[in-house]
Amino acid sequence: MDKNSVYRTNIIGGGEVGAISVDMDKRVVHETNSLFWDTKGSDVLGETALPLYGAFVSEEKCQLFGDVSGKKLLEIGCGSGQSLQYLGERHASELWGMDISENQIEKTKQRLTERGLSARLICSPMEEECGIPGDYFDFVYSIYAIGWATDLEGTFRRIAAYLKKDGAFIFSWSHPIHKCVAAENNRLVFKKCYFDESWYSASLDGSTLALSDRKLSTYVNALAKAGFVIEEMIEESDEDMMQSRSGDFAQKAKMLPVTFVIKARKR
Template sequence: MNKHSVQETNSLYWDTKGNDFLGAIVLPLYGSFVSDEKYQLFGDVSGKKMLEIGCGNGQSLQYHGDRKASELWGIDLSEKQIEKAKQHLTACGLSADLICSPMEEECGIPVDYFDFVYSIYAIGWTTDLEGTFCRIASYLKKDGVFIFSWSHPIHKCVVEEENRFVLNKSYFDESWYLVSPDSCQGELILSDRKLSTYINALAKAGFVIEQMIEETDNELIQLHDDNHNFVKRAKMFPVTFVIKARKL
């Protein structure tokens, strides 16, 4: 796996097709059927300095700006997403420091500065999980909080066949693979990491886990059609996981 090739492939996709085919998961949602309105992982952010990893179109930054965070910062791999975030936040009367860069690399973000670093369905794009977590730890003040969500790895191992869910790949397989989400043109490169890989990387970076969520919120799921494939999946196994960790 060549990390620069992965970054170029994925940034090109987000520059050209990302929002059209992948959509955007933004706060208060951490992912499908998991919401901050229920779990309140951030609590009161008024006066807090916030950094988003993979800020996308800026809507999650707006969520915190509307709740009186004192500073908003964001980093994203895609120039197009950074442009969208700037436009969106300006229209909302908010300002933010936005940086276009891979999350794995040095890009001028201040260290020992932030109260919260968070990532909503973006951390899994990194080509260097341990290095990224170490960088995130360096950005946080002592006792600062890191919150992130991503697709649950078991979700990526299961397919539906003849009205039954069956395993179609090994949970332990973390190799990188090519996928075309729109089934016609445009490609992404992804890796499905085990939960233990995330947890061990957090520990190595000096974090202690305070909370992990992998439940499906029944109140949210009741708002959707029971026969929808994604709803059926979410009733059987987790499709999203969320971790809240604190820098020691």
């Protein structure tokens, strides 16, 4: 990944950071981001997991999964296992998880074992063939992980292949407009062009990550190309959840979406 001289502003984790535009090299991006999550990722960005889809959006309010008892579920980007635990405790019949970080996989194993749960866990980039069965799952889901994909259309095609016919794909990520706007002195200020989907590298607390901020239409069109039909999309922040928070971020969430969630069905 060759850095060029273009410096830019991006919004990561609710805060404004400096970044450098880079040429996307899939192998290097995977190496960079796996190292990030092996080391400081959770400490720097925290861990978003069910029942939360992200800031101010919850499964308990949205009920996108419904009753998962007896269902087979696969998580893309399982992190340290909180979402798998949440669904396992709701009597899913099989839990599977994938993550690019060996460290996160080990955390998931430990968490689930301590709680009497088990899952089949695979360390792999989400874009690659890794032995996950096809036409098998009732749900595939991803909580704040799908945006790390280097090949969004290819990832969605793989996810469609994993699902049974009429199976559901549920995922959340930072809303693209949120990634462009910063709160400054009780005002919202655009810091980045919404249409800029180029890759960038940013340093957080001494650790480096690589990302691209995609337009909402990019996600929608990639789902359509993979054969999905969107059933529901959520952009609104929960008013009750916002009332419990103060500061610039909560004020920002009252003015524009900071998280989006999509539920799509395999045709």
